[in-house]
Amino acid sequence: MAISDLDWISIEGLIIDTFIGVYDWEQQQTQQLRIDVDMGWDIQAAAKTDDIAQAVDYARVSEAIVAWVTQQPRQLIETVAEGVAQLVLEQFSVSDIKVKVSKPDAVPAADNVAVTIRRSRFDSAFG
Numbered sequence: 001m002a003i004s005d006l007d008w009i010s011i012e013g014l015i016i017d018t019f020i021g022v023y024d025w026e027q028q029q030t031q032q033l034r035i036d037v038d039m040g041w042d043i044q045a046a047a048k049t050d051d052i053a054q055a056v057d058y059a060r061v062s063e064a065i066v067a068w069v070t071q072q073p074r075q076l077i078e079t080v081a082e083g084v085a086q087l088v089l090e091q092f093s094v095s096d097i098k099v100k101v102s103k104p105d106a107v108p109a110a111d112n113v114a115v116t117i118r119r120s121r122f123d124s125a126f127g
C-alpha cells in the first residue's frame with residue numbers, strides 16, 4: 001500500500017520525564033520529553049468489527065513507549081526517536097511510523113527543539 005493511502009493512528013503530546021542529555025547535569029535530574037507518534041495502519045477491519053483486537057491499541061502503545069524511554073538514561077533525542085520507532089514497528093506490527101521527539105526546555109530562547117523521523121517496517125530489521 002502506498003504511504004499516501006494509509007490510515008493513521010496518532011498519539012500526540014505524550015509527556016515523559018526521563019534522564020536525557022549530553023551534559024553531566026542532565027544525567028542527575030529528569031527533564032521533560034514530548035513524543036508525537038503517527039502509526040500507519042489500515043483501520044477498516046477494526047471499524048467493521050468494532051473489535052479492539054483488530055486495532056492498534058493506542059493505550060498499550062503509549063505504555064510501551066513510556067516504559068522504554070524511562071528504562072535507562074540516554075544522551076540524544078535522536079536515540080529516543082529511533083528506539084521508539086523500532087519498538088513500535090517490532091511490537092505492534094504497524095507498517096509505517098512517524099516519530100517526533102521534542103525537548104521543550106532544552107534551549108531557553110526557543111519554543112521547542114525536536115527531531116522527526118519516518119520509518120517503515122519494510123526497510124527495518126524487523127520487516
Ligand SMILES: Nc1nc2c(c(=O)[nH]1)N=C([C@H](O)[C@@H](O)CO)CN2
Nearest residue numbers: 020021022023075076077078106107
Ligand atoms: N541534535 C541534538 N543536539 C543536541 C542534543 C540532542 O539530543 N540532539 N542535546 C543537547 C543537550 O543535551 C541539550 O539538550 C542541553 O540543553 C545539545 N544538542
